[in-house]
Amino acid sequence: MELAVNELKIQAKKRLKHLKTDEQDFALFQKKHKLALGGSDELQLKHVLLSSARELGFTSWQQQVNVFSGQSSTEQLDMGTLFYPRGCHGLTNEWFASYHEAQQVMAQDSENKWLLPYKTQFMVVTRDYMAAFNLPLEATNWLDDIKRDMARSYNTPLWDKIVVSILRHRQ
Known part of the structure; x- marks a missing residue:
């Protein structure tokens, strides 16, 4: 039950790499997710993972991992x-x-x-x-x-x- 969690991590790493090289997309991402970062160099994987979780209707990355890995009741x-x-x-x-x-x-x-x-x-x-x-x-x-x-x-x-x-x- 780790395939979905691994896929989320792969997508987040690709998105992070893209956001660090595209200032316009970074600005949109920062505005959408209400992040107070000085620049794309301050963006971390944890920010992208949290945004992924919220885009899929979860309150946190941990909640999403628990559901996708089958650990939730x-x-x-x-x-x-x-x-x-x-x-x-x-x-x-x-x-x-x-x-x-x-x-x-x-x-x-x-x-x-x-x-x-x-x-x-x-x-x-x-x-x-x-x-x-x-x-x-x-x-x-x-x-x-x-x-x-x-x-x-x-x-x-x-x-x-x-x-x-x-x-x-x-x-």
């Missing part, structure tokens, strides 16, 4: 907003406070729906929503292998692989 687990890509804001989805309710709705049409966590809630989504992830065929096959349920498959090797694919293909 499944009771009231906050999955952040990883499964809510930008391209889905205009789509209608079915939202549920309990996993059991979401699972019942999904079971009615499990060939055309997917169950995804969002913070402490659950969504049942359609093919249009899933298309916004831009996932390769291999990852969509993994979703079929877990019966299209990213909540139930939490803390499994396939969940970890799917999350890595989502991280790599998010826009």
Whole structure:
């Protein structure tokens, strides 16, 4: 369950390197994340890791690591907003406070729906929503292998692989 955490670190290191060489992007990053740094030379990996966590709906890098590494308790687990890509804001989805309710709705049409966590809630989504992830065929096959349920498959090797694919293909 370390693939997703390692992917986050790799992306953060690449972003840090870019921000240290592009003053305009650094200025935008600093403004967006309300950092009081004198210049890009003061930017550290910890700043980029925290920004990554916040962009995915977590309050801290440690919370994100705990979730992505499977160390969080499944009771009231906050999955952040990883499964809510930008391209889905205009789509209608079915939202549920309990996993059991979401699972019942999904079971009615499990060939055309997917169950995804969002913070402490659950969504049942359609093919249009899933298309916004831009996932390769291999990852969509993994979703079929877990019966299209990213909540139930939490803390499994396939969940970890799917999350890595989502991280790599998010826009």
